[in-house]
Amino acid sequence: MVRPFDVQAIETKWQDRWLHEGTYEVDNDDPRERYYALCMYPYPSGAAHQGHIRNYTFGDLIVRYQTMRGKAVLSPFGFDSFGLPAENAAIKAGSHPRIFTEARMAELRRSVERLGAVYDWRRLVVSHDPDYIKYSQTIFLAFLEAGLAYRAEAPVNWCPGCATVLANEQVLADGTCERSGDLVQRRNLEQWFFRITAYADELLHDLDALAWPERVKAMQRNWIGRSEGVEFDLTFAHDANRAIRVFTTRPDTGYGITYAVVAPEHPLLAALTTDAQRSEVEALVERATSASEIERTSSSDSGPGLSKRGAFTGSYVVNPFTGDPVPVYVADYVLGNYGTGAIMAVPGEDERDFAFARTYQLPVVATVERPPGFGDGAYVGDGAHINSGFLDGLGVADAKKAASAFLVERAHGVATVNYRLRDWLVSRQRFWGCPIPIVYCDHCGIVAVPLDELPVLAPDDVIMESSGQSPLATHAAFRDTTCPRCGEPARRETDTMDTFTDSSWYFLRYADPFTDGRPFDPEQVAKWMPVDQYIGGIEHAILHLLYARFYVKALVDIGLADGVNREPFARLFTQGMIRLDGSKMSKSKGNLISPERYFDRVGADALRVFHLFVGPPADNVDWTDQTEDVIDGCARFLDRVHRLATDAALVHRPDDPSVDVPLRRVVHHTIDRVTSDIDRWSFNTAVAALMELLNATAKWAREYGVAREVLNEAIDTLLKLLAPMAPHLSAELWEIRHPGEPSVHAQPWPTSDPHLTTEQLAVMVVQVNGKVRARLEVSPTIDDDDARDLALADPTIRTWIGDGEPTRVVVRAPRLVNVIV
RNA sequence: GCCCGGAUGGCGGAAUCGGCAGACGCGGAGGCCUCAAAAGCCUUUACUCGAGAGGGUGUGUGGGUUCAAGUCCCACUCCGGGCACCA
Numbered sequence: 001m002v003r004p005f006d007v008q009a010i011e012t013k014w015q016d017r018w019l020h021e022g023t024y025e026v027d028n029d030d031p032r033e034r035y036y037a038l039c040m041y042p043y044p045s046g047a048a049h050q051g052h053i054r055n056y057t058f059g060d061l062i063v064r065y066q067t068m069r070g071k072a073v074l075s076p077f078g079f080d081s082f083g084l085p086a087e088n089a090a091i092k093a094g095s096h097p098r099i100f101t102e103a104r105m106a107e108l109r110r111s112v113e114r115l116g117a118v119y120d121w122r123r124l125v126v127s128h129d130p131d132y133i134k135y136s137q138t139i140f141l142a143f144l145e146a147g148l149a150y151r152a153e154a155p156v157n158w159c160p161g162c163a164t165v166l167a168n169e170q171v172l173a174d175g176t177c178e179r180s181g182d183l184v185q186r187r188n189l190e191q192w193f194f195r196i197t198a199y200a201d202e203l204l205h206d207l208d209a210l211a212w213p214e215r216v217k218a219m220q221r222n223w224i225g226r227s228e229g230v231e232f233d234l235t236f237a238h239d240a241n242r243a244i245r246v247f248t249t250r251p252d253t254g255y256g257i258t259y260a261v262v263a264p265e266h267p268l269l270a271a272l273t274t275d276a277q278r279s280e281v282e283a284l285v286e287r288a289t290s291a292s293e294i295e296r297t298s299s300s301d302s303g304p305g306l307s308k309r310g311a312f313t314g315s316y317v318v319n320p321f322t323g324d325p326v327p328v329y330v331a332d333y334v335l336g337n338y339g340t341g342a343i344m345a346v347p348g349e350d351e352r353d354f355a356f357a358r359t360y361q362l363p364v365v366a367t368v369e370r371p372p373g374f375g376d377g378a379y380v381g382d383g384a385h386i387n388s389g390f391l392d393g394l395g396v397a398d399a400k401k402a403a404s405a406f407l408v409e410r411a412h413g414v415a416t417v418n419y420r421l422r423d424w425l426v427s428r429q430r431f432w433g434c435p436i437p438i439v440y441c442d443h444c445g446i447v448a449v450p451l452d453e454l455p456v457l458a459p460d461d462v463i464m465e466s467s468g469q470s471p472l473a474t475h476a477a478f479r480d481t482t483c484p485r486c487g488e489p490a491r492r493e494t495d496t497m498d499t500f501t502d503s504s505w506y507f508l509r510y511a512d513p514f515t516d517g518r519p520f521d522p523e524q525v526a527k528w529m530p531v532d533q534y535i536g537g538i539e540h541a542i543l544h545l546l547y548a549r550f551y552v553k554a555l556v557d558i559g560l561a562d563g564v565n566r567e568p569f570a571r572l573f574t575q576g577m578i579r580l581d582g583s584k585m586s587k588s589k590g591n592l593i594s595p596e597r598y599f600d601r602v603g604a605d606a607l608r609v610f611h612l613f614v615g616p617p618a619d620n621v622d623w624t625d626q627t628e629d630v631i632d633g634c635a636r637f638l639d640r641v642h643r644l645a646t647d648a649a650l651v652h653r654p655d656d657p658s659v660d661v662p663l664r665r666v667v668h669h670t671i672d673r674v675t676s677d678i679d680r681w682s683f684n685t686a687v688a689a690l691m692e693l694l695n696a697t698a699k700w701a702r703e704y705g706v707a708r709e710v711l712n713e714a715i716d717t718l719l720k721l722l723a724p725m726a727p728h729l730s731a732e733l734w735e736i737r738h739p740g741e742p743s744v745h746a747q748p749w750p751t752s753d754p755h756l757t758t759e760q761l762a763v764m765v766v767q768v769n770g771k772v773r774a775r776l777e778v779s780p781t782i783d784d785d786d787a788r789d790l791a792l793a794d795p796t797i798r799t800w801i802g803d804g805e806p807t808r809v810v811v812r813a814p815r816l817v818n819v820i821v
Numbered sequence: 822g823c824c825c826g827g828a829u830g831g832c833g834g835a836a837u838c839g840g841c842a843g844a845c846g847c848g849g850a851g852g853c854c855u856c857a858a859a860a861g862c863c864u865u866u867a868c869u870c871g872a873g874a875g876g877g878u879g880u881g882u883g884g885g886u887u888c889a890a891g892u893c894c895c896a897c898u899c900c901g902g903g904c905a906c907c908a
Binding site: 222223249308334335342343352418542620629632688690763775807808810812 | 822824825826827832833834835836837840841844845846847848859860861862888889901902903904906907908
């Protein structure tokens, strides 16, 4: 595209100026009202892709807009620089992950600078920086001391082909390894956990007050999965002193218990299993525990209502409601790590139990009356209880209360709340992550590395080829140490932390990156938190956003973040994805349309305007054959702005209110539209409003000529409103028009004159039987009677009414009159 | 299966509180400028009947509420996303 100005020269000039003049650096003692704008810090994967560009375009618009609104805007940048891709690349090339990572960080930084996005680079935070590692480890040890970090044996995903432990994300839906294709196994290993479940209730409740997309909140609620019910005992039929403890949310269906099920991991399974059933039970347990949890719970032949695998233990327990003995089964549809790991089974009112009962020919008893026409199967709806003794006739809610009271009294029942949420497993058997600062001593046990010895850094000469354990475990000089407590030989922890731990507090460090000796100064951080606007991808709806919420609450509680808001992100915006041919545009799919090409061809401003204009920010963008044309259209819009702002030949003439006032109205109306559009994240209509302002100004100037002041007001307003969207061109044109004055980005955001935004004339629509038949110009303050008279007097309306009298006239002055005949 | 979104011209989308459907842009058509082209500018562009004035139809489908429905209610179809044995 041929442009009427030198795009590259202008964009480079302003990028240099913003960087070197520190225009968007902000200090912690800034007296202005504070605003914290934050884009999720990126994994450095090289030059920016269109998703980054979209993210940072939105973020930069907010930063520049809020700055013009007079606020001190915190706009930091950093890198989530630990992670597996760099480690894999290093293994492949026989190099070090740091080398890859830092090269890619430089590329990504270059991209965001070419975009014209502005940051306070002094506050740069990088996960693999020894300083950041030090405080990540400080926080880990503080969690340990507070009882929020603990060590326990847990099943992990083990890939025999890769001879390593995998993250859940690396295991495909069919239970195979994404790299080798081998079936992933479960292995029990000692792992570190964070006690996020201690915060389950608060994490759930605090969601209500957050200005987040409902969809994201719903996903988090779902993930936390709170359910209320009762725990009680099912006594062994052959030994009244022993019992299986079960959890249910449907105590009301207790008369329908026809069997019970324990998980394959259940501690009482061996005691329940009779000699006759032992081989069958052991076969089932072997099969269930060798599969990964993912394979066990989400393979294609599993799910509610589908076939179930199980085995009879040979034992019976007593239904506390009926006193009848019911058989105990072991089945893999009951999970060992939820509730009590055992259930009462009510096939009449539970789909899973029904499917199991079908397979093993167990009796089904209906305890809730079915609606008419209900066929075969489990009924989970409401209704009157039947076959249920003292519960008969009660609805589900009432029966639950009565049945709970019964269980409390007769079966050691306790009202209980269970959560789907599990504690956060943070150990990773990888090299490129933050080392866990722990030493294991034969005498002292688990010993924290003293704070003054932090950070614990991984040595550089580690062979990363995986041999089935953490790469650091093969490095004797790192692994073998002495106990900080007793001085005897000891062994270091060789696992690293999940990289989600790094992204759980980086935004706190941004607010005070200069403090030494502790992660941050709570007083400084409290002034900035919570983040006013957080912007990122929907893919982080659960994990990152839940972990970060947990971290902040925990840090406040253990005293590291005194006075900091317990919720980190007051407002969240999740942008749509960029898609090509229907699938997500990503490096791994190899279907990237590089932004660099557009920087070169039309410039950053045009690409930014495109991303703002193409559709609602929350929607996905389909990159099509037409997209290039739309980008050119955005460049054309900027060209027209340039021409209008620099055209000395525009016609001027003396003041003439009849022409000047209508244009001024458009200008002031546009101020209101753009302001409210930005506030409600409707950037596409904000750009449209500016296009309309441009069109109107050009047309007025061309067709009528406009007084110089009015033209100047229109153009200057356009530049100010455009400044957050197309910052380079706006700054350049402003400088040409106002040499020596402060930049357009230092100008206050324009405000509208109410006299010019209240309408002088309203167009009143007159309908006959709901169809528009006339439009009349009326005073905006016209009353209903006058509006009605005016409408009925209109000749066109009279012909439509004909001879008859209107049966009804609906008047909504000054907008509309509807005549019914 | 459950939960959450969504469906508007040839295309992306607009319509913020139930009151003019289609803002703005892309694409198309015609024109101006030019030796010619590019660029730029102007006009036009939901569908349909009509020479025109003007009329009719129209927001996934079928019902409903209302003077009035893209917008509210009920039922359904299709598309996208999330969760999926959590008792």
